[in-house]
Amino acid sequence: MSSDGEYLVVRAVKSRQGEDVDVFAFFLYGSDLTRIAEISRITRDDGELKGFQRKEIRTHVNSIVEFLDSGPVLFPNAMILALSPEVEFKNARGSRPEGMTDVADTGTLSIPIRPEGQRAAWIVDGQQRSLALARAKNNKTPVPVVGFVSPDLETQREQFILVNKAKPLPTRLINELLPEVSALLPRDLAARKLPSELCNLLNRDPRSPFQKLVKRASDVGDEAGVVTDTALVEAIKQNLKPPLGALSQYRRGSSGEGLDADGMHRTLVMYWSVVRDTFPEAWGRPPTESRLMHSAGIRVMGALLDPIMLRADSSPTPEAEIRASLARIAPHCCWVDGTWEGLGWQWNEVQSTRQHISRLSDHLIRLDRDLARPAR
Structure with a gap:
């Protein structure tokens, strides 16, 4: 197969949406x-997020293959593709x-036909179906396709999130993708974007106690951390709720005018660094060995952040106040042993x-409130 000058030509209907998107x-x-079309798998390369698609779900793909090969079938579910501007459309007379x-x-x-890694289209919705269609014996089923022209990965991610919003898409996959999207999102997704971005920062920042400890959807093999991003995102969401x-x-x-994300990040790094220093025997270990690193421990210590920071923010030495607060409750905590x-x-x-x-x-x-009271 030559990669030069070979095209797949189909009859199509063209319209426009958004800001003149074909x-x-x-x-x-x-x-x-x-x-x-390519399937753009979600991975990280030197910290940069690549792609957006989750891993193949083999049982799902096999069940679709079995259905397709069962005989003449109705398969009207449309695939959604992002298309390179290289595609050519000619009006019919x-x-x-x-x-x-x-x-x-x-x-x-x-649409140009090219080797894998150089193709002019990317699957935004329907990757499991596309894999099944490629493997089925009945490979001449006409499949409906909707394609939008998009040269940038951000638009593709945006559409992937919105298309899959009502489906059982893994929460962790959405959490990792949201910070990479700048488009206007539905209210529920927009509310999750800031906590997801802060979670990203905590995982990347060398000053953060969570650096490389957070499990992301893009992790493979030995790269996986010990703290689930879902737990950290949920903890941060509670820390963002007014008034406490x-x-x-x-x-x-x-709508978040005057947002100071740097201030939020500094607060999170300061508090969780003291948590790490207060419980060194429990920090960085798998959840089976430390309930502090368990999603329950992260959520619990995230809840404790709010009352402790309320005192620390009014102190001339906030970090010292946090250390004193956690030191008081440390003897009563059982993260790795005890009752x-x-x-x-x-x-x-x-x-x-x-x-x-x-x-x-x-x-x-x-316990924190009782121990923080001055002795009479």
């Missing part, structure tokens, strides 16, 4: 999808019927359930 609708054989709603043009779309969230002071207005006094839980019985997180958070917050 959008095409067309059909092609399922076996042709992987001839023109002919008269337009009177009274026709003029929202699109018909014609032919030419310690990070809420760094944002003003309902939690007043709760009756062995250290490794703490789980990521709402009840356990809530009860242990309340226990430590009450």
Whole structure:
């Protein structure tokens, strides 16, 4: 197969959306999808996020292959592709019927056929279906496709998140992708973007105690950390809630005008660095060996950040106040051994359930409040 001058030509309908973005609708054989389109897997290269697609779900792909090979089948689910500006569209000639709603043009779309790694299209939605279509014996099923022209990865990620918003897309995958998208997002996704970005910063910053300790969706093999990004994101979300969230002071207005993300990041680094220093025997170990690194421990210590920072922010030496606060409760904590006094839980019985997180958070917050009171 030559990579020069070879094209897949299909009949298509062309319209425009957004800021003059060309959008095409067309059909092609399922076996042709992987001839023109790449699957952009999510990975990291020297800290830079690449791609956006999750890993292949083999059981899902196999079940689709079995369905496709079961006989004549109806398969109307549209694939969504991001197309390079190199695609060429030629309008068809002919008269337009009177009274026709003029929202699109018909014609032919030419898409370059190239080797893997150089293709002119990327699958935004439908990667599992595309893999199944490529492997099925019945590879002549006409598949509907919607493609939008997009030379930049950010737009592709944006569409991937929005298209998959109502589907069971892994939370961790969305968490890692959100900071890379600058487009206007639905309110629920926009609310998750800032905590996800702060989580990213904590994982990358050499000054952060979490550097390279956070598990991301792009991690492979031995690169995986010990703290789930979901737990850290959820903890930060609580710290951002007004009026008692310690990070809420760094944002003003309902839409976040005057946002001071640097101030939030500094606060998180300062607090969690003291947590690491206070519990060195529990820091950086797998959750099976340390409940501090467990998602429950991260959520609990994240909840404790708010009352401790309330005092620390009014102190002339905030870090010293944090150290004093954590030093007072340290003898009562059971992250790697022992039994939690007043709760009756062995250290490794703490789980990521709402009840356990809530009860242990309340226990430590009450303990912190009682020990912080001046002796009479």
